[in-house]
Amino acid sequence: xxxxxxxxxxxxxxxxxxxxxxxxxxxxxxxxxxxxxxxxxxxxxxxxxxxxxxxxxxxxxxxxxxxxxxxxxxxxxxxxxxxxxxx
Numbered sequence: 039x040x041x042x043x044x045x046x047x048x049x050x051x052x053x054x055x056x057x058x059x060x061x062x063x064x065x066x067x068x069x070x071x072x073x074x075x076x077x078x079x080x081x082x083x084x085x086x087x088x089x090x091x092x093x094x095x096x097x098x099x100x101x102x103x104x105x106x107x108x109x110x111x112x113x114x115x116x117x118x119x120x121x122x123x124x125x
């Protein structure tokens with residue numbers, strides 16, 4: 039399941055093109071639940087791309103710098119060690 043929250047999001051669709059309407063202060067939050075497929079691969083020269091997909095074909099991609107990926111790994115390991123996840 040993919041949920042999207044879009045704030046201050048106004049666009050104009052004209053002749054098949056999407057155009058921003060109003061100020062450029064838009065923001066969005068994407069959440070993907072019930073992930074069925076996970077992949078990590080190189081992205082550019084320095085980053086790691088994490089790709090998450092659910093059974094409905096929804097996909098979220100996140101590009102991390104190595105230090106961010108290490109922080110994520112350490113956070114997962116801390117959860118595992120504390121018995122707070124993966125039981």
